[in-house]
Amino acid sequence: MDTVRDAISLVSYFVLPLILVGFPLYGVIKRVPVYESFVEGAKDGFQVAVRIIPYLVAILFAIAMFRASGAMEALTRALDPVLGLIGFPAELLPMAIIRSLSGSGSAALVVDMINQYGEDSILVKMAAVMYGSSETTFYVIAVYFGAVGIRKTRHAVPAGLIADAAAMVIAVWTVRLLFG
Protein backbone atom coordinates (compact mmCIF):
# COMPACT_ATOMS: atom_id res chain seq x y z
CA MET A 1 0.00 0.00 0.00
CA ASP A 2 2.79 2.40 0.94
CA THR A 3 4.72 1.94 -2.29
CA VAL A 4 1.57 2.51 -4.33
CA ARG A 5 0.95 5.68 -2.39
CA ASP A 6 4.52 6.85 -2.87
CA ALA A 7 4.32 6.16 -6.57
CA ILE A 8 1.07 8.11 -6.88
CA SER A 9 2.37 11.11 -4.97
CA LEU A 10 5.60 11.00 -6.98
CA VAL A 11 3.65 11.05 -10.24
CA SER A 12 1.47 13.91 -9.01
CA TYR A 13 4.59 16.03 -8.49
CA PHE A 14 5.28 15.69 -12.20
CA VAL A 15 1.83 16.17 -13.70
CA LEU A 16 1.67 19.94 -13.30
CA PRO A 17 5.25 20.67 -14.49
CA LEU A 18 4.62 18.30 -17.38
CA ILE A 19 1.60 20.32 -18.45
CA LEU A 20 3.34 23.65 -17.89
CA VAL A 21 6.50 22.70 -19.77
CA GLY A 22 5.33 19.88 -21.99
CA PHE A 23 2.55 21.71 -23.82
CA PRO A 24 4.69 24.68 -24.97
CA LEU A 25 7.63 22.38 -25.74
CA TYR A 26 5.50 20.09 -27.87
CA GLY A 27 4.01 23.17 -29.49
CA VAL A 28 7.47 24.42 -30.47
CA ILE A 29 8.31 21.03 -31.94
CA LYS A 30 5.07 21.13 -33.92
CA ARG A 31 5.98 24.66 -35.13
CA VAL A 32 2.99 26.28 -33.44
CA PRO A 33 3.44 30.02 -32.68
CA VAL A 34 3.31 29.16 -28.97
CA TYR A 35 3.45 32.66 -27.52
CA GLU A 36 0.68 33.91 -29.78
CA SER A 37 -1.45 30.86 -29.09
CA PHE A 38 -0.97 31.20 -25.35
CA VAL A 39 -1.98 34.85 -25.28
CA GLU A 40 -4.93 34.13 -27.55
CA GLY A 41 -6.23 31.47 -25.17
CA ALA A 42 -5.38 33.32 -21.95
CA LYS A 43 -7.45 36.31 -23.12
CA ASP A 44 -10.56 34.38 -22.10
CA GLY A 45 -9.47 34.07 -18.46
CA PHE A 46 -10.96 37.40 -17.52
CA GLN A 47 -14.26 36.92 -19.36
CA VAL A 48 -14.79 33.47 -17.87
CA ALA A 49 -14.09 34.72 -14.33
CA VAL A 50 -16.47 37.65 -14.76
CA ARG A 51 -19.12 35.45 -16.36
CA ILE A 52 -19.33 33.14 -13.34
CA ILE A 53 -19.77 35.97 -10.81
CA PRO A 54 -23.60 36.16 -10.91
CA TYR A 55 -23.91 32.38 -10.59
CA LEU A 56 -21.45 32.24 -7.72
CA VAL A 57 -23.09 35.15 -5.90
CA ALA A 58 -26.52 33.53 -6.23
CA ILE A 59 -25.36 30.20 -4.83
CA LEU A 60 -22.99 31.42 -2.12
CA PHE A 61 -25.21 34.07 -0.56
CA ALA A 62 -28.19 31.71 -0.29
CA ILE A 63 -26.05 29.05 1.36
CA ALA A 64 -24.44 31.58 3.70
CA MET A 65 -27.88 32.76 4.82
CA PHE A 66 -29.00 29.22 5.42
CA ARG A 67 -25.94 28.48 7.55
CA ALA A 68 -26.26 31.72 9.54
CA SER A 69 -29.95 31.14 10.30
CA GLY A 70 -29.36 28.20 12.62
CA ALA A 71 -31.46 25.98 10.36
CA MET A 72 -28.74 23.34 10.57
CA GLU A 73 -29.38 22.72 14.29
CA ALA A 74 -33.09 22.27 13.67
CA LEU A 75 -32.47 19.99 10.71
CA THR A 76 -30.02 17.89 12.73
CA ARG A 77 -32.58 17.44 15.47
CA ALA A 78 -35.34 16.56 13.02
CA LEU A 79 -33.29 13.99 11.08
CA ASP A 80 -31.66 12.37 14.10
CA PRO A 81 -34.14 9.47 14.54
CA VAL A 82 -34.12 8.63 10.81
CA LEU A 83 -30.34 8.45 10.74
CA GLY A 84 -30.17 6.12 13.71
CA LEU A 85 -31.88 3.52 11.52
CA ILE A 86 -29.04 3.38 8.97
CA GLY A 87 -26.31 3.67 11.59
CA PHE A 88 -25.33 7.21 10.68
CA PRO A 89 -23.90 9.13 13.66
CA ALA A 90 -25.85 12.32 14.42
CA GLU A 91 -22.60 14.24 15.04
CA LEU A 92 -21.77 13.89 11.34
CA LEU A 93 -25.06 15.18 9.98
CA PRO A 94 -23.97 18.85 9.75
CA MET A 95 -20.92 17.67 7.82
CA ALA A 96 -23.05 15.57 5.47
CA ILE A 97 -25.33 18.51 4.72
CA ILE A 98 -22.62 21.18 4.46
CA ARG A 99 -20.34 19.08 2.25
CA SER A 100 -22.47 19.65 -0.86
CA LEU A 101 -23.05 23.31 -0.03
CA SER A 102 -19.77 24.86 1.04
CA GLY A 103 -16.14 23.79 0.76
CA SER A 104 -14.79 26.22 3.34
CA GLY A 105 -17.70 25.42 5.66
CA SER A 106 -17.03 21.69 5.59
CA ALA A 107 -13.28 22.23 6.08
CA ALA A 108 -14.11 24.34 9.13
CA LEU A 109 -16.29 21.52 10.44
CA VAL A 110 -13.39 19.05 10.13
CA VAL A 111 -11.19 21.46 12.12
CA ASP A 112 -13.96 21.82 14.68
CA MET A 113 -14.34 18.08 15.09
CA ILE A 114 -10.57 17.55 15.39
CA ASN A 115 -10.54 20.05 18.26
CA GLN A 116 -13.51 18.38 19.86
CA TYR A 117 -12.78 14.68 19.43
CA GLY A 118 -9.07 14.41 18.55
CA GLU A 119 -7.46 13.28 15.32
CA ASP A 120 -7.63 9.54 15.93
CA SER A 121 -11.31 9.36 16.88
CA ILE A 122 -13.50 7.43 14.49
CA LEU A 123 -15.89 10.37 14.05
CA VAL A 124 -13.07 12.60 12.81
CA LYS A 125 -11.90 9.87 10.45
CA MET A 126 -15.41 9.62 9.04
CA ALA A 127 -15.62 13.39 8.65
CA ALA A 128 -12.21 13.49 6.94
CA VAL A 129 -13.22 10.76 4.50
CA MET A 130 -16.44 12.65 3.79
CA TYR A 131 -14.44 15.78 3.11
CA GLY A 132 -11.82 14.05 0.99
CA SER A 133 -14.07 11.89 -1.13
CA SER A 134 -16.45 14.47 -2.54
CA GLU A 135 -16.57 17.90 -4.11
CA THR A 136 -18.75 20.88 -3.25
CA THR A 137 -21.60 20.17 -5.65
CA PHE A 138 -23.18 23.63 -5.64
CA TYR A 139 -19.86 25.36 -6.18
CA VAL A 140 -19.06 23.10 -9.13
CA ILE A 141 -22.50 23.76 -10.60
CA ALA A 142 -22.12 27.53 -10.22
CA VAL A 143 -18.65 27.63 -11.77
CA TYR A 144 -19.01 25.09 -14.59
CA PHE A 145 -22.51 26.02 -15.69
CA GLY A 146 -21.91 29.70 -15.02
CA ALA A 147 -18.94 29.70 -17.38
CA VAL A 148 -21.17 28.76 -20.33
CA GLY A 149 -24.32 30.53 -19.16
CA ILE A 150 -26.37 27.43 -18.40
CA ARG A 151 -29.31 28.35 -16.19
CA LYS A 152 -31.59 25.37 -16.68
CA THR A 153 -29.56 22.67 -14.99
CA ARG A 154 -32.01 19.78 -15.54
CA HIS A 155 -30.97 16.68 -13.57
CA ALA A 156 -27.53 17.98 -12.59
CA VAL A 157 -28.58 18.93 -9.06
CA PRO A 158 -30.45 15.72 -8.22
CA ALA A 159 -27.67 13.58 -9.73
CA GLY A 160 -25.01 15.46 -7.77
CA LEU A 161 -26.98 15.29 -4.53
CA ILE A 162 -27.74 11.58 -4.89
CA ALA A 163 -24.03 10.93 -5.44
CA ASP A 164 -23.16 13.11 -2.43
CA ALA A 165 -25.65 11.37 -0.16
CA ALA A 166 -24.32 7.99 -1.26
CA ALA A 167 -20.73 9.08 -0.67
CA MET A 168 -21.57 10.31 2.85
CA VAL A 169 -23.16 7.00 3.83
CA ILE A 170 -20.40 4.97 2.17
CA ALA A 171 -17.77 7.03 4.01
CA VAL A 172 -19.31 6.13 7.36
CA TRP A 173 -19.56 2.46 6.46
CA THR A 174 -16.02 2.07 5.09
CA VAL A 175 -14.44 3.81 8.09
CA ARG A 176 -16.51 1.69 10.45
CA LEU A 177 -15.49 -1.48 8.58
CA LEU A 178 -11.80 -0.57 8.72
CA PHE A 179 -11.49 1.01 12.16
CA GLY A 180 -14.73 0.26 14.02
Next chain:
Amino acid sequence: MLNYIWAGLIVSSFLFALGYDIRDIHTDRYRNGEALPLALSFPQSYDPALRRVTVEIGVDSAGYAGFYGVSGGSAKRYTGYLLQSRAGIQIRFEKASAFPEPLATIAKVSRSRDEELQGTLTGPAPAAGAATANMGVVFEPVRFVKLNAIAGAALDFAKTAAEIALGLIGVLALFLGLLKIAEDAGIVFALVKLVRPILRPLFPEIPPDHPALGMIALNLTATLFGLGNAATPFGIKAMEELQTLNGSEDTATNSMVMLLAINTASLQLVPPVLLLALMGTQINTLIFPILTTTVLGLIVAIAAAKLLGRLPGYRASDPNRLPQA
Protein backbone atom coordinates in the same frame (compact mmCIF):
# COMPACT_ATOMS: atom_id res chain seq x y z
CA MET B 1 -34.86 21.73 -9.20
CA LEU B 2 -32.21 24.36 -8.56
CA ASN B 3 -34.93 27.02 -8.53
CA TYR B 4 -36.74 25.27 -5.68
CA ILE B 5 -33.59 24.47 -3.69
CA TRP B 6 -32.38 28.03 -4.05
CA ALA B 7 -35.68 29.59 -3.02
CA GLY B 8 -35.96 26.96 -0.29
CA LEU B 9 -32.59 27.93 1.19
CA ILE B 10 -33.50 31.60 1.28
CA VAL B 11 -37.04 31.25 2.57
CA SER B 12 -36.18 28.63 5.17
CA SER B 13 -33.25 30.66 6.45
CA PHE B 14 -35.65 33.56 7.01
CA LEU B 15 -38.19 31.35 8.77
CA PHE B 16 -35.61 29.66 10.99
CA ALA B 17 -33.95 32.95 11.86
CA LEU B 18 -37.31 34.48 12.75
CA GLY B 19 -38.21 31.41 14.80
CA TYR B 20 -35.01 31.52 16.81
CA ASP B 21 -35.33 35.26 17.37
CA ILE B 22 -38.90 34.96 18.59
CA ARG B 23 -37.83 32.18 20.94
CA ASP B 24 -35.03 34.41 22.28
CA ILE B 25 -37.46 37.26 22.89
CA HIS B 26 -39.94 34.88 24.47
CA THR B 27 -37.37 33.41 26.88
CA ASP B 28 -35.75 36.84 27.40
CA ARG B 29 -32.38 35.32 26.59
CA TYR B 30 -30.49 38.63 26.57
CA ARG B 31 -32.25 40.20 29.59
CA ASN B 32 -32.68 43.46 27.70
CA GLY B 33 -32.87 46.50 29.96
CA GLU B 34 -31.89 44.63 33.13
CA ALA B 35 -28.67 45.10 35.05
CA LEU B 36 -26.00 42.39 35.22
CA PRO B 37 -24.25 42.61 38.64
CA LEU B 38 -20.53 43.40 38.44
CA ALA B 39 -17.81 43.56 41.09
CA LEU B 40 -15.59 46.49 40.14
CA SER B 41 -12.19 47.20 41.59
CA PHE B 42 -10.08 50.25 40.85
CA PRO B 43 -6.30 49.75 40.70
CA GLN B 44 -5.71 53.50 41.07
CA SER B 45 -8.69 54.13 43.38
CA TYR B 46 -11.85 55.77 42.10
CA ASP B 47 -11.84 59.45 41.16
CA PRO B 48 -15.26 60.89 40.17
CA ALA B 49 -13.63 63.91 38.48
CA LEU B 50 -11.66 61.89 35.92
CA ARG B 51 -13.21 61.31 32.53
CA ARG B 52 -11.54 57.94 32.12
CA VAL B 53 -10.95 55.48 35.02
CA THR B 54 -9.22 52.12 34.62
CA VAL B 55 -11.21 49.28 36.17
CA GLU B 56 -10.99 45.56 36.82
CA ILE B 57 -14.31 43.87 36.24
CA GLY B 58 -15.28 40.71 38.08
CA VAL B 59 -18.28 38.61 37.01
CA ASP B 60 -19.47 36.12 39.59
CA SER B 61 -20.18 32.72 38.01
CA ALA B 62 -23.33 31.92 40.00
CA GLY B 63 -24.63 35.45 39.49
CA TYR B 64 -23.97 35.27 35.76
CA ALA B 65 -25.54 31.83 35.39
CA GLY B 66 -28.58 32.88 37.40
CA PHE B 67 -29.00 36.16 35.53
CA TYR B 68 -28.90 34.71 32.02
CA GLY B 69 -30.30 31.31 32.94
CA VAL B 70 -27.29 29.42 31.58
CA SER B 71 -25.50 26.57 33.30
CA GLY B 72 -22.04 26.54 34.86
CA GLY B 73 -19.17 28.75 33.75
CA SER B 74 -16.30 29.86 35.94
CA ALA B 75 -15.88 33.31 37.41
CA LYS B 76 -14.46 35.77 34.88
CA ARG B 77 -12.25 38.79 35.26
CA TYR B 78 -11.92 41.41 32.59
CA THR B 79 -10.07 44.67 32.31
CA GLY B 80 -11.69 47.81 30.99
CA TYR B 81 -12.35 51.40 31.79
CA LEU B 82 -15.11 53.77 32.84
CA LEU B 83 -16.07 56.79 30.79
CA GLN B 84 -17.71 59.43 32.98
CA SER B 85 -19.87 62.24 31.77
CA ARG B 86 -22.76 64.24 33.16
CA ALA B 87 -25.16 61.79 31.55
CA GLY B 88 -23.83 58.87 33.57
CA ILE B 89 -21.04 56.31 33.70
CA GLN B 90 -20.28 54.11 30.73
CA ILE B 91 -18.26 50.95 31.17
CA ARG B 92 -16.19 49.48 28.36
CA PHE B 93 -14.62 46.03 28.39
CA GLU B 94 -11.22 45.65 26.81
CA LYS B 95 -11.40 44.92 23.09
CA ALA B 96 -11.34 41.25 22.06
CA SER B 97 -12.05 39.89 25.54
CA ALA B 98 -13.36 36.31 25.46
CA PHE B 99 -16.98 36.33 26.65
CA PRO B 100 -19.23 33.32 27.34
CA GLU B 101 -22.63 33.13 25.64
CA PRO B 102 -24.94 35.03 25.64
CA LEU B 103 -22.58 37.88 26.52
CA ALA B 104 -20.53 37.12 23.39
CA THR B 105 -23.59 37.80 21.22
CA ILE B 106 -24.42 40.94 23.22
CA ALA B 107 -20.85 42.12 22.64
CA LYS B 108 -21.49 42.07 18.91
CA VAL B 109 -24.47 44.43 19.28
CA SER B 110 -23.71 46.60 22.31
CA ARG B 111 -20.32 47.79 21.16
CA SER B 112 -18.40 51.04 21.02
CA ARG B 113 -16.85 52.51 17.91
CA ASP B 114 -13.61 50.76 18.88
CA GLU B 115 -15.38 47.37 19.00
CA GLU B 116 -15.39 47.15 22.80
CA LEU B 117 -18.35 45.73 24.71
CA GLN B 118 -19.98 48.74 26.33
CA GLY B 119 -22.86 49.31 28.71
CA THR B 120 -24.27 51.86 31.12
CA LEU B 121 -23.58 51.44 34.84
CA THR B 122 -26.52 51.56 37.23
CA GLY B 123 -26.72 51.84 40.98
CA PRO B 124 -25.14 54.31 43.38
CA ALA B 125 -21.83 55.73 42.11
CA PRO B 126 -18.78 54.66 44.09
CA ALA B 127 -17.40 57.04 46.74
CA ALA B 128 -14.33 59.07 45.81
CA GLY B 129 -11.16 57.12 46.60
CA ALA B 130 -12.98 53.79 46.83
CA ALA B 131 -11.02 50.69 45.79
CA THR B 132 -14.03 48.51 44.99
CA ALA B 133 -17.69 48.88 44.12
CA ASN B 134 -20.63 46.63 43.28
CA MET B 135 -22.70 47.97 40.44
CA GLY B 136 -24.92 46.71 37.67
CA VAL B 137 -24.48 47.13 33.93
CA VAL B 138 -27.21 47.51 31.35
CA PHE B 139 -26.30 46.75 27.75
CA GLU B 140 -27.97 47.97 24.61
CA PRO B 141 -31.02 45.84 23.87
CA VAL B 142 -30.28 42.82 21.68
CA ARG B 143 -33.08 41.84 19.35
CA PHE B 144 -33.41 39.80 16.17
CA VAL B 145 -29.82 38.55 16.25
CA LYS B 146 -30.39 35.80 13.69
CA LEU B 147 -32.24 38.06 11.27
CA ASN B 148 -29.29 40.43 11.41
CA ALA B 149 -26.95 37.50 11.02
CA ILE B 150 -28.55 36.19 7.83
CA ALA B 151 -28.59 39.64 6.27
CA GLY B 152 -24.93 40.11 7.22
CA ALA B 153 -24.01 36.69 5.88
CA ALA B 154 -25.72 37.42 2.57
CA LEU B 155 -23.77 40.66 2.11
CA ASP B 156 -20.48 39.07 3.20
CA PHE B 157 -20.77 36.16 0.85
CA ALA B 158 -21.88 38.22 -2.12
CA LYS B 159 -18.52 39.93 -1.71
CA THR B 160 -16.72 36.62 -1.17
CA ALA B 161 -18.26 35.19 -4.34
CA ALA B 162 -16.94 38.05 -6.45
CA GLU B 163 -13.53 37.74 -4.80
CA ILE B 164 -13.38 34.02 -5.51
CA ALA B 165 -14.33 34.58 -9.15
CA LEU B 166 -11.85 37.41 -9.65
CA GLY B 167 -9.17 35.42 -7.81
CA LEU B 168 -9.55 32.77 -10.51
CA ILE B 169 -8.59 35.13 -13.34
CA GLY B 170 -4.85 34.48 -13.26
CA VAL B 171 -5.01 30.71 -12.99
CA LEU B 172 -7.78 30.58 -15.59
CA ALA B 173 -5.72 32.65 -18.00
CA LEU B 174 -2.65 30.47 -17.46
CA PHE B 175 -4.37 27.19 -18.14
CA LEU B 176 -6.64 28.47 -20.91
CA GLY B 177 -3.48 29.74 -22.61
CA LEU B 178 -1.76 26.37 -22.25
CA LEU B 179 -4.89 24.66 -23.54
CA LYS B 180 -4.87 26.84 -26.64
CA ILE B 181 -1.31 25.70 -27.35
CA ALA B 182 -2.40 22.10 -26.75
CA GLU B 183 -5.23 22.55 -29.22
CA ASP B 184 -3.05 24.16 -31.88
CA ALA B 185 -0.31 21.57 -31.46
CA GLY B 186 -2.73 18.68 -31.78
CA ILE B 187 -2.28 17.38 -28.22
CA VAL B 188 -6.00 17.55 -27.52
CA PHE B 189 -6.76 15.66 -30.70
CA ALA B 190 -4.24 12.94 -29.82
CA LEU B 191 -5.78 12.72 -26.36
CA VAL B 192 -9.25 12.34 -27.85
CA LYS B 193 -8.11 9.22 -29.71
CA LEU B 194 -6.56 7.85 -26.52
CA VAL B 195 -9.55 8.26 -24.23
CA ARG B 196 -12.33 7.68 -26.74
CA PRO B 197 -12.90 4.01 -25.79
CA ILE B 198 -13.32 4.90 -22.10
CA LEU B 199 -15.29 8.13 -22.36
CA ARG B 200 -17.50 7.43 -25.39
CA PRO B 201 -20.01 5.27 -23.45
CA LEU B 202 -20.40 8.03 -20.85
CA PHE B 203 -20.81 10.80 -23.41
CA PRO B 204 -22.60 9.21 -26.36
CA GLU B 205 -23.74 12.61 -27.67
CA ILE B 206 -20.23 13.82 -28.43
CA PRO B 207 -19.05 13.09 -31.99
CA PRO B 208 -16.08 10.66 -31.97
CA ASP B 209 -13.39 13.17 -32.96
CA HIS B 210 -14.65 16.19 -31.05
CA PRO B 211 -12.10 18.08 -28.89
CA ALA B 212 -14.60 18.06 -25.99
CA LEU B 213 -13.51 14.51 -25.16
CA GLY B 214 -9.89 15.65 -24.91
CA MET B 215 -10.79 18.52 -22.58
CA ILE B 216 -12.83 16.18 -20.41
CA ALA B 217 -9.85 13.83 -20.27
CA LEU B 218 -7.55 16.68 -19.15
CA ASN B 219 -10.10 17.75 -16.56
CA LEU B 220 -10.35 14.24 -15.15
CA THR B 221 -6.57 13.74 -15.16
CA ALA B 222 -6.04 16.95 -13.21
CA THR B 223 -8.72 15.95 -10.70
CA LEU B 224 -7.21 12.47 -10.41
CA PHE B 225 -3.89 13.92 -9.30
CA GLY B 226 -5.44 16.42 -6.92
CA LEU B 227 -4.66 19.48 -9.07
CA GLY B 228 -7.79 21.47 -8.32
CA ASN B 229 -6.26 24.65 -9.75
CA ALA B 230 -5.79 23.07 -13.14
CA ALA B 231 -8.93 20.96 -13.05
CA THR B 232 -11.29 23.94 -12.90
CA PRO B 233 -10.02 25.70 -16.08
CA PHE B 234 -9.94 22.36 -17.92
CA GLY B 235 -13.49 21.61 -16.76
CA ILE B 236 -14.66 25.06 -17.85
CA LYS B 237 -13.02 24.58 -21.24
CA ALA B 238 -14.69 21.17 -21.54
CA MET B 239 -18.03 22.83 -20.77
CA GLU B 240 -17.37 25.42 -23.47
CA GLU B 241 -16.68 22.65 -25.97
CA LEU B 242 -19.87 20.88 -24.91
CA GLN B 243 -21.77 24.15 -25.31
CA THR B 244 -20.75 24.24 -29.01
CA LEU B 245 -22.68 20.95 -29.38
CA ASN B 246 -25.68 22.30 -27.50
CA GLY B 247 -28.75 23.28 -29.51
CA SER B 248 -29.94 25.53 -26.73
CA GLU B 249 -28.42 28.57 -25.11
CA ASP B 250 -29.26 28.07 -21.45
CA THR B 251 -30.26 24.42 -20.96
CA ALA B 252 -27.81 21.71 -19.90
CA THR B 253 -27.29 18.71 -22.18
CA ASN B 254 -26.94 15.15 -20.91
CA SER B 255 -23.19 15.33 -21.49
CA MET B 256 -22.92 18.46 -19.37
CA VAL B 257 -24.84 16.85 -16.54
CA MET B 258 -22.59 13.79 -16.79
CA LEU B 259 -19.42 15.90 -16.68
CA LEU B 260 -20.78 17.75 -13.69
CA ALA B 261 -21.78 14.57 -11.86
CA ILE B 262 -18.30 13.10 -12.43
CA ASN B 263 -16.71 16.29 -11.15
CA THR B 264 -18.83 16.46 -8.00
CA ALA B 265 -17.84 12.89 -7.19
CA SER B 266 -14.23 14.03 -7.67
CA LEU B 267 -12.28 10.83 -8.20
CA GLN B 268 -8.81 11.54 -6.90
CA LEU B 269 -5.82 9.41 -6.07
CA VAL B 270 -4.24 12.03 -3.84
CA PRO B 271 -6.28 13.40 -0.93
CA PRO B 272 -6.83 17.18 -0.91
CA VAL B 273 -3.85 19.16 0.39
CA LEU B 274 -6.00 20.82 3.03
CA LEU B 275 -6.95 17.47 4.53
CA LEU B 276 -3.29 16.52 4.61
CA ALA B 277 -2.50 19.67 6.54
CA LEU B 278 -5.34 19.07 8.98
CA MET B 279 -4.91 15.39 9.67
CA GLY B 280 -1.12 15.11 9.58
CA THR B 281 0.20 11.54 9.57
CA GLN B 282 -3.31 10.20 10.20
CA ILE B 283 -3.93 10.76 6.52
CA ASN B 284 -2.00 7.58 5.65
CA THR B 285 -4.63 5.38 7.20
CA LEU B 286 -7.38 7.31 5.40
CA ILE B 287 -6.14 7.03 1.83
CA PHE B 288 -7.74 3.66 1.29
CA PRO B 289 -11.20 4.56 2.67
CA ILE B 290 -11.17 7.85 0.76
CA LEU B 291 -10.35 6.06 -2.47
CA THR B 292 -13.02 3.41 -1.91
CA THR B 293 -15.64 6.01 -1.07
CA THR B 294 -14.83 8.23 -4.01
CA VAL B 295 -14.84 5.33 -6.48
CA LEU B 296 -18.20 4.09 -5.20
CA GLY B 297 -19.47 7.68 -5.17
CA LEU B 298 -18.37 8.07 -8.77
CA ILE B 299 -20.27 4.94 -9.79
CA VAL B 300 -23.39 6.27 -8.07
CA ALA B 301 -22.90 9.67 -9.74
CA ILE B 302 -22.62 8.14 -13.23
CA ALA B 303 -25.60 5.86 -12.64
CA ALA B 304 -27.69 8.74 -11.26
CA ALA B 305 -26.84 11.01 -14.21
CA LYS B 306 -27.65 8.25 -16.71
CA LEU B 307 -30.84 7.02 -15.07
CA LEU B 308 -32.28 10.43 -14.22
CA GLY B 309 -31.70 11.45 -17.83
CA ARG B 310 -34.11 8.73 -18.87
CA LEU B 311 -36.98 10.08 -16.77
CA PRO B 312 -39.71 11.45 -19.04
CA GLY B 313 -39.49 14.99 -17.61
CA TYR B 314 -35.75 15.30 -18.13
CA ARG B 315 -35.95 13.56 -21.48
CA ALA B 316 -38.45 16.13 -22.67
CA SER B 317 -36.21 19.00 -21.62
CA ASP B 318 -33.14 17.57 -23.38
CA PRO B 319 -32.03 20.29 -25.82
CA ASN B 320 -30.48 17.67 -28.12
CA ARG B 321 -33.45 15.31 -28.31
CA LEU B 322 -34.44 14.10 -31.72
CA PRO B 323 -37.58 15.64 -33.19
CA GLN B 324 -40.62 13.50 -32.49
CA ALA B 325 -41.17 10.97 -35.23
